[in-house]
Amino acid sequence: TVAAEHFAQRVQAVPMDPTLRELLDPLTSVLTPLNERIEKLDKELTQRAQHDEQAQRLQQIPGVGPIISLMFLAVLDGASRFEGAHQVMSYLGLVPREMSSGEKQLRGHITKAGHGQMRVLLVQAAMGIMRLKKPETARLHQWADKIAQRRGKRIAIVALARRLSGVMW
Numbered sequence: 001t002v003a004a005e006h007f008a009q010r011v012q013a014v015p016m017d018p019t020l021r022e023l024l025d026p027l028t029s030v031l032t033p034l035n036e037r038i039e040k041l042d043k044e045l046t047q048r049a050q051h052d053e054q055a056q057r058l059q060q061i062p063g064v065g066p067i068i069s070l071m072f073l074a075v076l077d078g079a080s081r082f083e084g085a086h087q088v089m090s091y092l093g094l095v096p097r098e099m100s101s102g103e104k105q106l107r108g109h110i111t112k113a114g115h116g117q118m119r120v121l122l123v124q125a126a127m128g129i130m131r132l133k134k135p136e137t138a139r140l141h142q143w144a145d146k147i148a149q150r151r152g153k154r155i156a157i158v159a160l161a162r163r164l165s166g167v168m169w
Helices: 004-013 018-051 053-058 066-076 085-091 116-132 135-151 153-168
Strands: 096-101 104-110
Touching (some): 004 018, 018 053, 018 066, 053 066, 116 135
Antiparallel strands (some): 096 104
C-alpha cells in the first residue's frame, strides 16, 4: 500500500516516458500542499476535541476518534433533543424503511434520511471495529458477527453503526 503523503515521491521514483512525466508533474505537485493542509486541519480538529469535554467522553468509545466525536456533537446539536437512542438512530437515517399494510410488515433498506456524512463516519467506525478485532470491542464484534452470519457482512456493519450511534447518544 502507498500512503497518500508519499505518493508524489513514489511517482517521481518510477522510470517513465518524459511526455508522461510532463503530464503527471502538475498533478503530483498539487498533492504536497494539499497533504500539508489536511495535516494542519487534522491537528486543529484534534485540539478542538481535546478541549471539549463531551468529545473526550465520546472518544472513550472504541472506534470513535476526534473527527467522529466532533461531527456527532455538531449534527445532534444537543442530545437532550432526543428522548432515546432509537430517535437518534432514526434521525441519522440508520433505521430500516418500513412498508407495512394491514397485517404485513415489510422492512427494507435503511432510510438514509439523516446527515449523510455522519452516517458514513459511523459506518467507517463500525468497519474498523469489525476489521481490527480489539479486546475492548469483542462484545460488539461478536454481536455483529452473529448478524453477519445470518444477513451478510454489509448489513452487520450498518447494524453496528446503528448500535454505535445509540451508544454515543
